[in-house]
Amino acid sequence: MKTCICPGSFDPVTRGHIDIIKRAALIFDKVYVAVLINSSKKTVFTVDERVEMLKKSLYLNDNITIEGFSGLLSDYAKMKESDAIVKGLRSVTDFENEFQMSLINKKLNPNVDTIFLNTKAEYMYLSSNMVKEVAFYGGDITDFVPPEILEQINSKFEKTRNEN
Numbered sequence: 001m002k003t004c005i006c007p008g009s010f011d012p013v014t015r016g017h018i019d020i021i022k023r024a025a026l027i028f029d030k031v032y033v034a035v036l037i038n039s040s041k042k043t044v045f046t047v048d049e050r051v052e053m054l055k056k057s058l059y060l061n062d063n064i065t066i067e068g069f070s071g072l073l074s075d076y077a078k079m080k081e082s083d084a085i086v087k088g089l090r091s092v093t094d095f096e097n098e099f100q101m102s103l104i105n106k107k108l109n110p111n112v113d114t115i116f117l118n119t120k121a122e123y124m125y126l127s128s129n130m131v132k133e134v135a136f137y138g139g140d141i142t143d144f145v146p147p148e149i150l151e152q153i154n155s156k157f158e159k160t161r162n163e164n
C-alpha cells in the first residue's frame with residue numbers, strides 16, 4: 001500500500017489545499033493530512049478547529065486521515081511508514097522554499113521523497129493568509145474556502161471584529 005503525507009498549517013483550509021489533497025488521494029492508497037502544531041507560529045484557529053474543518057471538508061474521502069502533529073515532518077513520515085510527502089506549488093517562491101525543505105527532509109529520512117503537484121490556475125493566488133485578510137474585513141470568501149466551513153470561518157472573524 002502506497003501512502004503519503006500532505007502537511008500544512010491549514011489556518012484555515014482553502015479550496016487550493018483541498019484540491020491538492022484530493023488529487024494526492026487519487027494517486028496514493030492512503031493520505032495522511034498532517035496539521036502542524038507549532039507553538040512559535042500564532043494561528044487564528046486552534047489545532048482542533050483546523051482538524052475539524054478539514055474533516056468537515058473531506059468527509060466523503062475514506063482513504064484520507066486527518067490529525068495534528070508536532071515535531072519533525074521526517075520523523076512523522078517514519079512513524080507513518082510513508083512513501084512520500086505531497087506539496088502544492090503556486091509560484092517560484094513556493095518552489096524555492098519547498099525545494100530546500102524537501103532536500104532537508106530527504107537528508108533526515110532517505111526513505112521519503114517529496115512530490116510536487118502544481119496548483120490549478122484558479123487557485124494560484126489563494127493562500128490561508130489571503131483568506132484571513134479578506135474575512136477579517138468582512139469580504140466575501142465564498143469562492144476561496146470549502147462550503148462546509150464557510151459559516152464557521154465567517155463567525156470566527158465576526159467575533160474577532162467585535163472584540164477589536
Ligand code: ADP
Nearest residue numbers: 007008009010016087088089119123126127128
Ligand atoms: P498557506 O501557504 O496557504 O499558508 P499551508 O502552509 O497550510 O498554507 O500550506 C500547506 C501546503 O499547501 C503547501 O504545500 C502549500 O504550497 C500548499 N498550498 C497552499 N495553498 C495552495 C494553493 N492555492 N494551491 C496549491 N497548493 C497550495
